[in-house]
Amino acid sequence: SECLVGSEMCIRDSPDTAHPMAAAVESGEFERGIALCGSGNGICMTVNKHQGIRGALCWTTEIAWLARLHNNANVCCIPARFISFDDAQDIVERFLSTEFEGGRHQRRIEKIPLK
Numbered sequence: 380s381e382c383l384v385g386s387e388m389c390i391r392d393s394p395d396t397a398h399p400m401a402a403a404v405e406s407g408e409f410e411r412g413i414a415l416c417g418s419g420n421g422i423c424m425t426v427n428k429h430q431g432i433r434g435a436l437c438w439t440t441e442i443a444w445l446a447r448l449h450n451n452a453n454v455c456c457i458p459a460r461f462i463s464f465d466d467a468q469d470i471v472e473r474f475l476s477t478e479f480e481g482g483r484h485q486r487r488i489e490k491i492p493l494k
Contacts, residue, residue, distance in 0.1 A: 397425035404453050405431035412454040413471055419458030426454045430492045438462055440473040447477035449484045 393416045404412045412432075416422040419436045426434040434454035435446030438461060446452035455474040457467050 393422040394425045397422045398429075401426040401429040401432045401434075401454065405429050410453070411475065413457065413474075414454055415457045415459045415467070417458070417460040419456045419461075423454075423456035426456065433488070433491065437470050437474060439466075440469050443470045443474040444477050447474055448480045451479040451484070451488050 393414075397414055400409075400412045400414060403409045412426070414422040414426055414434065419438070423434045423436045426432045432454055433450055433452045434456050435442070435450060435452035436456045436458065437443040437446055438458050443455060446455070452474070455471060457470060459467065462470070
């Protein structure tokens with residue numbers, strides 16, 4: 380991490396925060412995680428390096444809902460440069476309040492990790 384001199388803002392590379400958060404979700408310390416970066420892509424790629432993580436890039440509430448409902452996503456990756464704060468809040472609320480549907484989707488989830 381690098382802090383800007385004379386500023387309260389710190390510049391961090393997304394893996395610096397993504398890996399510890401993903402490890403905490405993967406270990407069961409937390410049930411789900413929320414990750415943000417400019418496009419959402421870098422942080423989503425990073426969390427998905429963890430075998431127990433299913434990170435989903437969510438830019439609408441419908442995408443967040445489907446990520447949970449059909450993919451049992453456990454990390455919501457948000458493209459902070461492209462959505463408003465209010466939209467981000469709505470996406471997080473939808474992601475956290477949606478349960479996995481299971482059924483035919485469970486079989487697909489089981490095929491995701493490399494073993």
